[in-house]
Amino acid sequence: MHCLWCHNEIIPEITWRNFLNIFGENIVICDSCKQKLTCIVGPACPRCSRSSKNELLCGDCKQWSTHPTFAGVLSKNVSVFSYSPFMKEIMNKWKYRGDYVLVNLFKAGVQKRFKEDFGKLNPTLVPIPLSATRQQERGFNQAEAIAQLLDLPIDDALTRVTNEKQAKKSRQQRLQSNNPFQLKNEVQGPILVIDDLYTTGATLHWAAYLLKRGGATTIDSFTLIRS
Numbered sequence: 001m002h003c004l005w006c007h008n009e010i011i012p013e014i015t016w017r018n019f020l021n022i023f024g025e026n027i028v029i030c031d032s033c034k035q036k037l038t039c040i041v042g043p044a045c046p047r048c049s050r051s052s053k054n055e056l057l058c059g060d061c062k063q064w065s066t067h068p069t070f071a072g073v074l075s076k077n078v079s080v081f082s083y084s085p086f087m088k089e090i091m092n093k094w095k096y097r098g099d100y101v102l103v104n105l106f107k108a109g110v111q112k113r114f115k116e117d118f119g120k121l122n123p124t125l126v127p128i129p130l131s132a133t134r135q136q137e138r139g140f141n142q143a144e145a146i147a148q149l150l151d152l153p154i155d156d157a158l159t160r161v162t163n164e165k166q167a168k169k170s171r172q173q174r175l176q177s178n179n180p181f182q183l184k185n186e187v188q189g190p191i192l193v194i195d196d197l198y199t200t201g202a203t204l205h206w207a208a209y210l211l212k213r214g215g216a217t218t219i220d221s222f223t224l225i226r227s
């Protein structure tokens with residue numbers, strides 16, 4: 001067995017846990033790389049997972065929660081890892097250079113965090129889409145790849161509005177709607193929107209806004225990284 005990232009050989013310690021692991025699941029990351037993948041732990045904003053000194057709502061979330069369009073559309077965001085130089089390196093190789101198999105580096109962390117926060121929800125997963133051109137360039141949609149780590153139904157309910165479609169709108173329409181997405185089909189029940197990054201939260205709020213209007217009962221988001 002070799003580490004997916006550094007290619008060093010992994011020689012697992014023979015403990016009961018590892019013994020079971022060897023047969024149950026492939027070990028894909030060595031201990032030293034695993035330690036550099038920093039999971040978000042400790043106090044954080046309860047709505048967006050941003051690390052903080054306390055458990056209070058952060059300034060951005062306060063704004064979202066009173067926003068005329070977006071108040072109440074996205075219940076909360078949970079992110080698995082924090083952004084670090086190491087994570088940036090992995091993202092470059094995975095996302096921008098199309099090394100699809102690296103998604104497995106995240107598998108254990110994603111599954112663990114999902115179980116802790118959404119284990120009882122039984123949601124339908126809606127990955128944030130790429131434009132057709134972007135997806136062709138990259139070869140895959142990273143949000144879809146993350147969703148596939150979880151054993152749940154995936155609904156590609158959103159499409160990205162192409163520049164062409166945006167251009168056909170009148171200037172007035174364009175000003176009113178900066179929504180990068182369109183709803184392809186109606187949805188139902190609890191929805192978990194999946195993406196790789198939560199930065200300002202704008203993308204996920206636009207997605208949640210549409211999904212709410214499309215029939216979702218509750219909408220949360222689950223993202224790989226909180227930047």
Ligand SMILES: [Zn+2]
Nearest residue numbers: 003006030033
């Ligand atoms: Zn390694």
Ligand SMILES: [Zn+2]
Nearest residue numbers: 045048058061
């Ligand atoms: Zn927040």
